[in-house]
Amino acid sequence: MNRKFLKRVVYTACCAVVIASCTTTPSGRSQLILKSEAALELEGARQFNIIRETVPLVNNRDTIDYVACVANAIVDELDGPAADMYWELAIVDQPDVNAYVLPGGKIVVKAGLLSVTANQDQLAAVIGHEVAHVTSHHSNERASRAAVTGFGIDVAAILLGGPYGRNTNAAYGALSTGVMFGLSNPFSRKQESEADLIGLEYMAMAGFDPRQSVELWKNMNAANTSRIPEFLSTHPSGDTRIDDLVSHYAKTLALYNQAQAEGKYPDCRR
Numbered sequence: 193m194n195r196k197f198l199k200r201v202v203y204t205a206c207c208a209v210v211i212a213s214c215t216t217t218p219s220g221r222s223q224l225i226l227k228s229e230a231a232l233e234l235e236g237a238r239q240f241n242i243i244r245e246t247v248p249l250v251n252n253r254d255t256i257d258y259v260a261c262v263a264n265a266i267v268d269e270l271d272g273p274a275a276d277m278y279w280e281l282a283i284v285d286q287p288d289v290n291a292y293v294l295p296g297g298k299i300v301v302k303a304g305l306l307s308v309t310a311n312q313d314q315l316a317a318v319i320g321h322e323v324a325h326v327t328s329h330h331s332n333e334r335a336s337r338a339a340v341t342g343f344g345i346d347v348a349a350i351l352l353g354g355p356y357g358r359n360t361n362a363a364y365g366a367l368s369t370g371v372m373f374g375l376s377n378p379f380s381r382k383q384e385s386e387a388d389l390i391g392l393e394y395m396a397m398a399g400f401d402p403r404q405s406v407e408l409w410k411n412m413n414a415a416n417t418s419r420i421p422e423f424l425s426t427h428p429s430g431d432t433r434i435d436d437l438v439s440h441y442a443k444t445l446a447l448y449n450q451a452q453a454e455g456k457y458p459d460c461r462r
């Protein structure tokens with residue numbers, strides 16, 4: 193039996209145990225968290241609400257409208273269950289160059305990201321990436337893995353950390369259940385690459401220029417950020433990533449041209 197196969201068998205067995213114990217105790221206490229996509233979405237919404245209550249948010253109307261304009265244009269391109277989700281957006285008033293997403297379509301953008309994204313198309317590259325994590329069910333995949341490996345608190349701290357010390361305890365408390373879900377663990381490299389390419393298609397379908405994604409990654413490489421943003425974590429080097437994006441131009445530029453032919457010219461500005 194080769195090692196890879198053995199690993200898969202063990203992983204499958206562990207998952208089976210997890211799913212088997214996915215029940216409610218007689219007292220009504222939930223014993224397991226990986227019950228379904230719906231459970232993950234509920235937890236995503238719960239965490240999102242707590243973030244909105246405990247972390248300072250950007251109140252500037254122009255900034256909110258700008259990010260919402262880009263996010264709406266991308267979400268409008270979705271179909272199936274993702275189109276019916278209750279997508280929400282929070283812009284956190286923190287200087288980090290970062291964005292992330294919670295299950296159920298809850299997008300969190302940190303204000304620092306807006307200083308690195310030079311235009312609507314570059315912002316669309318990040319938001320498209322985050323939306324792709326949701327439509328690809330990456331959180332569920334990740335949570336299942338976390339259930340058998342059980343790590344995540346440090347990453348949780350990174351997600352809600354930052355200069356707002358007064359919120360630290362609340363943030364940890366808010367995320368305690370989320371950590372159990374594995375929602376705070378990083379996505380895998382494979383998931384990140386997948387989100388890149390699916391996100392690129394979303395932005396192009398919405399009428400954003402996919403070539404700006406490469407400019408964004410150049411900006412990111414040049415920016416001296418102390419933390420690795422979610423959308424860059426576990427990724428290959430910037431040059432490899434740019435090569436991947438360029439290699440998909442044929443498909444994404446065709447989508448972009450088609451969007452423009454359909455009259456999709458997003459005009460999102462600050």
Ligand SMILES: [Zn+2]
Nearest residue numbers: 384387422423
């Ligand atoms: Zn990502």
